[in-house]
Amino acid sequence: MDEFDVIVLGMGPGGEDAAGRLVEAGLSVAGVEADLVGGECPYWGCVPSKMMIRAAHVLGEARRVSGLAGDATVSPDWTPVARRIRAEAADDWNDQAAADRFEKKGGHLVRGHGVVTGPREVTVGDRVLRARRGLLISTGTRPAIPDIDGLAGTPYWTNHEAVATESVPESMIVLGGGAIGLELAQVFARFGTEITILEAAPHLLPGEEPEAGKLIAKVFRDEGIRVLTGVSASRVRYDGRFAVTVGDEVIEAANLLVVAGRRTDLTGLSVIGIDETGKFIPTDPRMRVADGVWAAGDVTGHGGFTHVANYQGRIAALDILGEEVAGADYRAVPRVTYTDPEVGAVGLTEKQARAEGLAVTIGVTTAGARDWIHGTKDILIKLVAADDVLVGATAVGPAGGEVMGALAVAVHARVPVPTLRSMMYAYPTFHRGIEDALKNLLNQDGP
């Protein structure tokens, strides 16, 4: 029996951050990891995907030279993208640097799949680990694979294969029009892949404002991407190429990318009172699950983002240390889909605000001086206000994620709308569109 103060199960952005803090505070910590220390984000998610996106956006900009600055010939080549991901982001999918960082602090890394076998007990192979103070569960998510006739057993891609590929496919069906699907679809399209996106919901990015998803669909179609919304694939066949049946049509492509959401694995957690058939681990504001058990990250269901996992990991670590800590506050969760244009959003959508029974006012702007100068019409700022404070906002545009930063401050700090209206917005920035949207805040009856 190995005894530690704390066991951290899963060393992704939620667990790694918390484990490091706990070790630095002087506790003995076992970090249990089945795969790579660092989790999805540095090896298969945020970091390599954003390197791919950076390369694709450079191509997009080069293609805008015509009409604005003369002529440019662009010859896309995946080689530097694959090289950069392998060398700079994933270190050839080797986590030695992260493992060393944790162990040099004094942490104890246990490699292998951990099973929770008691309130403060994790079994890894034939090793039984016991925690004197607490167990932090931060096991993240895996790709959810829809139950479609013929899909299982075919060589479809998930984000793992897409990130690690050394070449771009000639054609690809993208199953799912959420954040991963859209980011990767646009990357591969800009490198020459013929893309068809299949999205079951009525619009792309169904968790966000419908106007944002519709604007991205328009941009993608203008770029030559085929976008089908409100569709469901009924059958998949593979005989060297994929054939996916959608209604009466059979769509063929060299590759199929399945990006239809993520799923947690709660197997075995009934020993600590968790419903194993549930989707997520319920937590209180201090990330407590049960006596001596905490959870952080994607497994808690408060948004699949690295910044949420880090935020929760910090709260859990401070609570485990017995320090005073403000409970988690999810009113202003920021999120960015790094398409071109970017979709930045914070807080509630109009639909969510109305579902909460709030008396909602909406302000929208779709044009401003900067986008006209920039040469784009694809922008949107949508504000959702209630009781004279913003409760949610969306910014789509060339710097949508950055514009959202200002809106996140307003939502988080509950800045009164009259205060937001009274300030100056630098001319001619993209964020100056916020001023126009504030002027347009109107009472509306809702969709």
Ligand SMILES: Cc1cc2nc3c(=O)[nH]c(=O)nc-3n(C[C@H](O)[C@H](O)[C@H](O)COP(=O)(O)OP(=O)(O)OC[C@H]3O[C@@H](n4cnc5c(N)ncnc54)[C@H](O)[C@@H]3O)c2cc1C
């Ligand atoms: C393609 C892609 C792009 C993304 N881009 C962004 C982005 O731009 N910005 C952003 O904020 N977020 C992004 N995300 C989401 C982000 O990666 C996740 O929110 C984040 O990684 C969650 O951290 P986590 O610690 O909860 O889980 P994970 O990163 O999933 O880590 C969990 C770890 O636990 C380990 N584990 C699981 N079960 C066990 C077990 N029983 N025993 C031992 N180890 C176990 C796993 O091997 C894994 O290493 C992206 C995700 C993807 C897939």
Ligand SMILES: NC(=O)c1ccc[n+]([C@@H]2O[C@H](COP(=O)([O-])OP(=O)(O)OC[C@H]3O[C@@H](n4cnc5c(N)ncnc54)[C@H](O)[C@@H]3O)[C@@H](O)[C@H]2O)c1
């Ligand atoms: N920029 C970022 O911060 C970023 C980037 C990528 C991913 N992520 C996170 O990673 C997580 C996973 O992303 P994701 O895009 O896989 O999930 P998602 O849940 O955001 O989107 C999945 C999409 O697939 C659709 N879908 C599901 N089943 C389908 C089917 N059978 N046919 C057609 N469409 C189907 C859903 O309607 C949904 O729109 C999310 O939590 C996201 O927040 C974040």
